[in-house]
Amino acid sequence: xxxxxxxxxxxxxxxxxxxxxxxxxxxxxxxxxxxxxxxxxxxxxxxxxxxxxxxxxxxxxxxxxxxxxxxxxxxxxxxxxxxxxxxxxxxxxxxxxxxxxxxxxxxxxxxxxxxxxxxxxxxxxxxxxxxxxxxxxxxxxxxxxxxxxxxxxxxxxxxxxxxxxxxxxxxxxxxxxxxxxxxxxxxxxxxxxxxxxxxxxxxxxxxxxxxxxxxxxxxxxxxxxxxxxxxxxxxxxxxxxxxxxxxxxxxxxxxxxxxxxxxxxxxxxxxxxxx
Numbered sequence: 001x002x003x004x005x006x007x008x009x010x011x012x013x014x015x016x017x018x019x020x021x022x023x024x025x026x027x028x029x030x031x032x033x034x035x036x037x038x039x040x041x042x043x044x045x046x047x048x049x050x051x052x053x054x055x056x057x058x059x060x061x062x063x064x065x066x067x068x069x070x071x072x073x074x075x076x077x078x079x080x081x082x083x084x085x086x087x088x089x090x091x092x093x094x095x096x097x098x099x100x101x102x103x104x105x106x107x108x109x110x111x112x113x114x115x116x117x118x119x120x121x122x123x124x125x126x127x128x129x130x131x132x133x134x135x136x137x138x139x140x141x142x143x144x145x146x147x148x149x150x151x152x153x154x155x156x157x158x159x160x161x162x163x164x165x166x167x168x169x170x171x172x173x174x175x176x177x178x179x180x181x182x183x184x185x186x187x188x189x190x191x192x193x194x195x196x197x198x199x200x201x202x203x204x205x206x207x208x209x210x211x212x213x214x215x216x217x218x219x220x221x222x223x224x225x226x227x228x229x230x231x232x233x234x235x236x237x238x239x240x241x242x243x244x245x246x247x248x249x250x251x252x253x254x255x256x257x258x259x260x261x262x263x264x265x266x267x268x269x270x271x272x273x274x275x
Contacts, residue, residue, distance in 0.1 A: 001108050001110075001111060002111055002270060002271040002272075002273065003105040003111055003112045003113070003271060004112075004113045004114055004122055004123070004267055004271060005098065005101045005102060005105055005112060005114050005122075006098075006114070006120060006122065006159060007120070007122045007125070007126070007156065007159035007160050007162075007163055008159045008162055008163060010163060011163065012163055012164055012165070014270070015126070015160075015163060015164060017270060017275055018126060018130075018263065018266045018267060018270055019130050019133065019263075019266070020266075020275070021265070021266035021269050021270060021274075021275045022130055022259070022262040022263045022265070022266040023262075024266075025055075025059075025261075025262035025265045025266060025269075026262045030059060030262070030265055030266070030269060031059070031269050031274040031275060032059050032060040033059060033060050033061065033089070033269075033272060033274060034060050034061070035060075035061050035062070035088070035089030035090075035272075036061060036062045036063075036064060036087055036088045036089055037052070037056040037061040037062070037063045037064070037088070037089060037090055037091075037092060037268065038064050038066065038084055038088040038090070038091050038092070039052055039053065039056075039063055039064065039065045039066070039091075039092040039093075039115070040065075040066050040067065040068045040070060040071060040091070040092070040093045040094060040095060040115075041065055041067070041068070041094050041115065042067060042068055042094065043067070045094060045115075046233075047232060047257055047260060048094065048115050048116060048123065048124070048260065048264075049065070049094075049115075051260040051261045051264050052092050052115060052264050052268075053065065054261060055261050055262075055264050055265040055268065056092075056265075056268065058265065059265055059268065059269065061089060061090075061268070064088075068093070068094060068095040068096075071093070071095060071100050071104075076103075077100060077103035077104050077107065078103065078106070078107040078109075080104070081104050081107035081109035081110055082107060082109050084109070084110060085109040085110050088110055089110070089111075089272060090110055090111040090112070090113065090268060090271055090272060091104060091110050091111070091112045091113065092113045092115050092268075093112060093113070093114065093115055094115040094116045094117075095117060096117060096118045097117065097118070098114070098117040098118070098119040098120070101114055101117065111271035111272060112271075113267055113268065113271055116152065117152060118152055119152055119155060120152050120155050120156040120159060121152050121153055121156045122156055122159065122160075123260070123263065123264055123267060124153070124156060124231065124260075125153075125156045125157050125159075125160045126160065126263050126267070127256070127257070127259040127260045127263040127264070128198075128229060128256050128259070129160060129164070129166075130259045130262075130263050131252075131255065131256040131257075131258070131259040132196065132227070132229075132256070135227070135252075136195065136196075136227075139164060139166060140164075140165060140166070140167075142166070142167065142195040142196055143167045143169070143193055143194050143195050143196070144157070144161065144166055144167060144168045144169070144194070144195070144196045144198060145168075145169050145171060145190050145191060145194035145196065145197050145198065146168060146169070146170045146171070146198045146199075146200075147170075147171045147172065147187065147197060147198065147199050147212050147214055147239070148170075148172060148198075148199050148200035148201075148202070148209065148212070148239060149172050149176035149200070149202070149203065149205050149208075149209060150172075150176055150177060150178045150179075151200055151203065153198075153200040153231045154170060154178050154181070154200060155178060157198060158178055158180075158181050168181065168182065169181075169182045169183065169184060169190060169194075170182065170183045170184075171183075171184050171185065171186070171187050171190045171191075171212060172185065172209065172212060173185060173208050173209075173212075175208075176205060176208065176209075187211070187212050187214075187218065188218070188221060191214075191218055191219070191221050191222045191226075192221050192222060192223075193223075194222055194223070194226060195223065195225075195226060195227065196226070196227045196229060197214060197219075197222070197226060197227070197228050197229070197250075198229050198230070198231065199214055199228075199229075199230040199231060199234065199239040199240055200230075200231045200239065201231070201233070201234065201235065201238065201239060202235075202238045202239050206238060209238075209239065212239075213237075213238070213239060213240065213241060214228065214230075214239065214240045214241070214244050215240070215241040215243060215244050216241065216243040216244050216246075216247050218244075219244055219247060219250050222250075225249075226250055227250060227252050228240070228244060228245075228247070228250040228251045228252065228253070229252050229253055229256055230245075230251075230253055232253065232257065234253070
């Protein structure tokens with residue numbers, strides 16, 4: 001049974017299968033099925049929830065949505081999975097605690113797909129890299145610069161970089177670095193060689209990360225064809241400036257997120273054994 005809890009559980013070949021399936025869904029030719037997708041999302045979820053619900057419906061699944069707190073009851077998650085397996089085809093879970101997903105997957109009753117935890121956000125970065133390969137097919141030659149603190153987005157990028165052999169550097173104060181990830185605190189130097197600049201929200205580190213704000217001035221130090229891909233929801237004036245988002249050329253955020261729909265359909269199809 002296939003799950004997506006961590007990207008490091010997959011191989012580069014499996015990621016390529018996802019991308020091939022996403023190509024098929026983008027053409028309207030992806031595999032269809034019947035059944036029910038049980039989704040756990042908070043009310044605040046927007047992009048990931050819309051695309052999972054819409055994607056499930058388009059491929060023939062009935063989406064049913066519950067709040068993540070449904071999984072916080074004393075009942076064993078193995079029992080939860082066992083009962084849901086009577087009616088559901090797969091589980092898509094957004095929950096802060098990744099061990100909840102581990103427990104559901106360990107029951108081996110239903111495929112489990114990670115729709116974000118406090119530890120990582122695999123579908124987000126899969127969709128970004130899928131979109132990127134449409135513009136820059138030779139991913140192995142690109143330099144990725146992640147500007148921001150240790151967190152679920154940084155760790156998701158670290159996971160995918162490990163699987164695909166991507167060149168990824170984090171730029172932030174030393175105390176906010178992801179352990180084991182290539183790191184620098186010199187944004188001016190790092191951005192000059194970057195092909196793709198990634199950011200995440202500042203969270204509780206607004207003051208510490210203020211010197212690392214990506215602005216139009218900083219982007220002028222980069223290559224002429226640099227791409228800026230901030231992780232939404234981004235806040236102008238925090239991790240990026242308004243003029244960076246409005247700069248003609250670098251900002252690719254809106255367009256990249258279009259890929260969430262076919263990529264998440266591909267993940268569901270693969271975990272259901274359809275590809």
